[in-house]
Amino acid sequence: MSRISEGPLTSLAFCWRVERRDGAGCALTSVDRAVEHDGVRYEAAPGMMPAGIVRKGGLEPGSGEVAGAVTSGALGAVDLAAGRWDGAAVTLSAVDWSDPAADAMILAGGEIGEVAVDGETYTAELRGGAAKLDAPVCPVTSPTCRASLGDERCRVDMAGRTVRAVVVVACDGDRVTIDRAAEGRFLFGRLRWLSGANTGLKTVIWGCEGTDVRVRELAPGAVAVGDRVELREGCNKMSATCSARFSNVVNFRGEPHVPGNDLLTRYPGA
Numbered sequence: 001m002s003r004i005s006e007g008p009l010t011s012l013a014f015c016w017r018v019e020r021r022d023g024a025g026c027a028l029t030s031v032d033r034a035v036e037h038d039g040v041r042y043e044a045a046p047g048m049m050p051a052g053i054v055r056k057g058g059l060e061p062g063s064g065e066v067a068g069a070v071t072s073g074a075l076g077a078v079d080l081a082a083g084r085w086d087g088a089a090v091t092l093s094a095v096d097w098s099d100p101a102a103d104a105m106i107l108a109g110g111e112i113g114e115v116a117v118d119g120e121t122y123t124a125e126l127r128g129g130a131a132k133l134d135a136p137v138c139p140v141t142s143p144t145c146r147a148s149l150g151d152e153r154c155r156v157d158m159a160g161r162t163v164r165a166v167v168v169v170a171c172d173g174d175r176v177t178i179d180r181a182a183e184g185r186f187l188f189g190r191l192r193w194l195s196g197a198n199t200g201l202k203t204v205i206w207g208c209e210g211t212d213v214r215v216r217e218l219a220p221g222a223v224a225v226g227d228r229v230e231l232r233e234g235c236n237k238m239s240a241t242c243s244a245r246f247s248n249v250v251n252f253r254g255e256p257h258v259p260g261n262d263l264l265t266r267y268p269g270a
Helices: 002-006 077-082 129-134 239-244 261-265
Strands: 012-019 025-029 035-037 040-044 049-054 063-069 089-096 105-118 121-127 162-169 175-178 190-193 202-209 212-215 228-232
Touching: 012 035, 012 040, 035 089, 175 228
Parallel strands: 025 040
Antiparallel strands: 012 025, 012 089, 035 040, 049 063, 063 121, 089 105, 105 121, 162 175, 162 228, 175 212, 190 202, 190 228, 202 212
16 A cells, blocks of 8 residues: 555545446546556546545444536436435445556445435435444334335245236326236336336336326336336235235234324223
C-alpha cells in the first residue's frame, strides 16, 4: 500500500466491483481509463465517486453513498429504477492506477440499499455487513402468515402451481393481457417477466379478470406483444385458506387467535 499512501494523489483510483443477485455484475473505476487489478478489468466510469464512507471498529453498521452519472451501459436508468441493482454485493477499493500490481486498499464492502435516480444522475446507499444486525431477533405476532407460499417455512410443494403465458396486447399500465385465462388461484401471487425489456423482474398480482392480469407495480420497460410471463400461484395468508386449500395449517406462520389491540377498546357487555 506504499504507493497509495505515499504516492501522488492523482494516481489514486476508486474501483467498484458490483455483483447482482441474478449473477450479473460490473467492475467500474473512477478514472478515465480502464484499470486491471487482481485479474479484474475495471472499466472507466469518470464521475462515479463515493460520498461519506464511514468505517467503524465496533458492531455498529458502516454506511456510505455513491453518486454518479446514469449511462446506457452497465448502470442504466431503467435497471436502477426497476431495482435490478438493489441488494447487489459491493466492494469498494482504492488502487494505484499507475501500478495496478500494487496491493489495493479495501475501503468498504456490503450491499446496495436504496437507489434514487434524479434525471441523469443517481445516488446509491451502501450498507455494511453489520447492518444485518439491525434486523429483529424474533418476528412480531400477526394474524396472517409471515411465510411466503412455497418457501422453506411454508413448505408447500410448488410443482404444478406456475404457468407460462404470452402477452397479446401491448400496454403501459397496471394490466397485462395474456393468451390464457388467469385463474383466481393466482391472486396475490407473482408475475415474472421471462422476456422483453423487463426480463427477470417480478411483481405481485392484484387481480385476475378473464385474460387480464392486474399487477401492483407498473413495468419499468415497454411491454410488447409476444413478451413471455410466468404466473405463480398466490395465497392470502389466512389460516382458513392454508387449511382448506393447501392442507398445510401445521406450517402456518401466524397467530390468528391472539387478541389484538382492539381488545383494549372493548367495554363490559360489548
